[in-house]
Amino acid sequence: MEPRISRDQVAHVAKLARLALAEDELDVLAGELAAVLDYAADVAALDTAAVPPTAHPLPLANVLRADEVRPSLDPAVVLAMAPDAAEGRFRVPRILGGA
């Protein structure tokens, strides 16, 4: 039987999630993720034709708040959380790199 998830797919998902996985970890996770997918496949095997899709486990809709301004954080506190700051803003490495 075809494995549920290939090593390459695990590597791809890890890259998307910015996870640096070692080569041997890819094999371990491929197995573990396959187990998760097997579990989901059990559900997929059921006849759900008569079951409406569930958007959320809570039977709620329209949880709203009034459009009223509330105090924001002190920018000094906010910027203290930044790895680096300049001119009142978060300073980050250049984006997308290369030229």
Place this chain on the structure above:
Amino acid sequence: MSAAVTVPVWPVEGWELVAGLEVHTELSTATKLFCGCRNAFGDVPNTNTCPVCLGLPGSLPVLNAEAVELAARVGVALGSDVRRSLFHRKNYFYPDMPKNYQVSQYDEPICVGGSLELPDGVRIGIVRAHLEEDTGKTTHVGGDGRIHGASHSLVDYNRAGVPLLEIVSEPDLRSAEQARAYVAELRAILVAVGASDGRMEEGSLRVDANVSVRRVGDATLGTRCEVKNLNSLRSLGRAVEHEAARQVAVLLAGGTVAQETRHWREDEGRTVAMRSKEEAFDYRYFPEPDLVPVAPDAALLERARAAVPMLPAARRARLFGLLSRGGDQDPARAGAPGAQVAAVVASDLDQLVAGAVERGAEPALALARVANEAAAEPDAARRLDVEAFAHLCRMEAAGELSATQAKTVLGVLLAEGGDPAEIAAARGLAALPAGAVEEFVRSVAAAHPEEWGRWLAGEEKVAGFLVGRVMRESGGRADGKAVRAVLDAARSRA
């Protein structure tokens, strides 16, 4: 890299441009989409942030009721189905969102379908409109300020979490003019319903264009490119035409158009491919577990309908209705009256025309005076007393004032207000009595026998000279059309 291909100038014979637009509008709420931080442009950086919009652990978003009201209003205005919708997380790593995802609507948007009518009567389909949060503002520092070559970036999260409505059109646009007209019309609607302030220069309205080309007559769509960084209607028009021309050049050179995102460089007048890694488009959308569905109920839809005023298309139709009431046929929408109607509605002066017509002004004359004269000073024109303006139109139609004199009186009305009859009397403005125009024409004919002879011999272009002389001799009191009529009569007798 693509080979150096000479890009032609649009339009290219035998090719058709196809465009659909994605318009992102910041909604005019007091606070952000999921938290109580201020939604304001131009505040000191990072002063409007909190644990929710910074994505700090343990914080929970709660949807802004006003954003839902405004989205529903836009949906009603566009004739969309306003329906139960869900929020998803769009995952990506980019410092403009501190959470590493953007909350957006994916397969169940709040508004589906609808359309918008351009001033020339063409209908552009709407695919959908969905709510999402705006990203922070990044400034690239070093190099030339572009992304490439920058040494680092600075991020202001005041904008992160501001409510956006992204409105996606069908690929129904066929020219740069139509694309601009669509955005102008959509902007007018968004402002009319109070959803947006419409300030493109402040980024309240941002446009991405999906552009493709095909041979005239082809039914299938070509491969499209998405063009970003369109900060004005002018950029939009230029970028759409340039991108279409670029694609034609690629195809004519035997190449194929790659589906990609391209960046418009205003200073260079061209689009360039944005560097993107292949996984950049793999956003791994999944339902946002912290937010429950939003389902507009009957009461909300009723409020939305009540809050939508008469929209530009209906206001234009009303003016066309007034015009056709005077004549026997439907006035041509694409012709001069069409342009006047569009201009009058765009400057919010259609009420002045309609009010004057109600008070006995001739529709075409009232429309022309407002479109050609009053609209040049829209603020003053909106304060203009409708009865005074109607009175002026009646005086001109009755031949009491020449067109030139009526324009002079209108200028005074716009600047100072007052009664048109008194203004005309105080300035000695009155149309010439019957026979006076003939008198002036005789005098001009005597003074310029050579030109007069050429006129009688059938030389058309000398008419302008003769009319001008009569106008000058009469001190502007003669009506140009009346003078021309006398000239024509003299020639037909000769």
